[in-house]
Amino acid sequence: MIAITRPTLLLNEKQCKINIQRMADKAKRLNVQLVPHFKTHQSSEIGEWFKAHGIENITVSSVKMAEFFARSGWSNITVAFPFNMHEIPAVNRMLNQNVKLTLFVVNTGVIDRLNEELEAPVNLFIEMDAGYGRSGVSTKDIAKVKELAALIEAGSMTSLYGLYCHPGNTYHAHSVEEIKNIWAGVIQEMLAVKTALEPDGASLKIRVGDTPGCAMVEEMEGVDEIGPGNFVFYDLVMNYLDVCTESDIAVAMACPVVAKNEGRNEIIIHGGAVHFSKDHLFDENEERFFGEVVVLEEEGWSPILGGIKLVSLSQEHGVLRATPEVFEAIEVGDILGVLPIHSCLTANLMKSYTTLNGQEIKHLESF
Incomplete structure (x- = not known):
């Protein structure tokens, strides 16, 4: 066994790769695109392990993380966090290096700034809140979603890619059945928003990203993409939720x-x-x-x-x-x-x- 002298985070590479393969296989089986969240491992080497499963597009939680993985060769990156307009210069640097970025927006002011200051186009997700209560536009606020969508599509530097929801309330569920019920409700509400945006909404992607749901839910009809992150390692939270062994x-x-x-x-x-x-x-x-x-x-x-x-x-x-x-x-x-x-x-x-x-x-x- 290796010598340990101080606190050391051990990684079981074999198990990690099994976890990656299991989620990739599930995405293929359910006909959804896996756009894994790299916020858990934040490692260029571990990121390479995903490429064996055909992964080309990734998710991160900050512009700094996007820059890191762009330097590691990833060229299609979603920044899954309400965009901070002060980081437009960093976004421009990546765009000028032919990195394709998809950003989150939840208000009109950020969309205006992006269209004023970007040097190349970006795709945008409107982040939706289907009951978790963190960030995002409420799925009930159709008027707000329509306002954002119209402003995005009117901009010369912004295109509406889709609707994104992180149902983090699954982390507080008391059973796998409750996780599945939360997801069923989220999908229903996201599809209602998409329908409200038609005819323009027909081509929009719906992405949902949380490990409990992505690991346990088998009915994903209406979801185009999933973006879980914790599954790469799992932990005791997931074990206590019966999401992993x-x-x-x-x-x-x-x-x-x-x-x-x-x-x-x-x-x-x-x-x-x-x-x-x-x-x-x-x-x-x-x-x-x-x-x-x-x-x-x-x-x-x-x-x-x-x-x-x-x-x-x-x-x-x-x-x-x-x-x-x-x-x-x-x-x-x-x-x-x-x-x-x-x-x-x-x-x-x-x-x-x-x-x-x-x-x-x-x-x-x-x-």
Whole structure:
């Protein structure tokens, strides 16, 4: 096994590639285009693994990320975030390098600025909110959608590509059936908006992007494209939603044990909020926790251990609370694996990956 000296984000490359293949195969089976979101891995090398499945178009969450992947050779990129007009110069740089960009808009002012300042045309999604309540135009506000669509089509530098929805409320679902019901409602509302835009709306694409729905929903009639991201690694949120199994999770944090407190049956690891983030879940007893413990092995890691959880994080410290039996079995100097709650944030904080054979894979923030 590779030598671990400090918190290290381990990547099971084999499992990661299986996750990619599974989603690519599903998209083909359901006749939708997979435009994967690269915000989770943010790695040019991992991005290359998608090309084996014919992926040419990708999604990112920032203009900075778009620039990174454009430098890595990707030439058709959707920036899935309400466009920040202050980044028009960066967009122009990419457009002048023949990168095809699709941006999100939710208000008229941004559309006006794009048409005034862009040096080459872009496609636009109108971001829709079908009940999640984050960003986007409400699917009920047809007048607003029509206003945006007309302004986009009237512009010399903007073309309306489609309608995009991120139904993030699936992350708060209590069952797979609820995830499917949320998606059914989203599709119905998106199709109603598209119909309201006809005849011009007939050619518009509908894209929906969230891993719980994209992984679990089998009825996607009316959806043209999907843009999930977390599926590349999965994590405990997805496992607790029954969206993935433990064995689907492709990343684990390797953390050295640095101290033990017998009076409290607590074990201190080097692995804190600066490594994991402070995202958390609640167990069956409504106790908050920040990660599940596994035993690191040559070919990956064990199933989740019972009797121990990561229950507290400060900047560099992680506190594991264990049953007496598990506490006694762990020694100072051991290296434990911890499955993350939210792999996207953990990867962003760690800024690189180490494969099971010791290869370093860089992340956007590595540079």
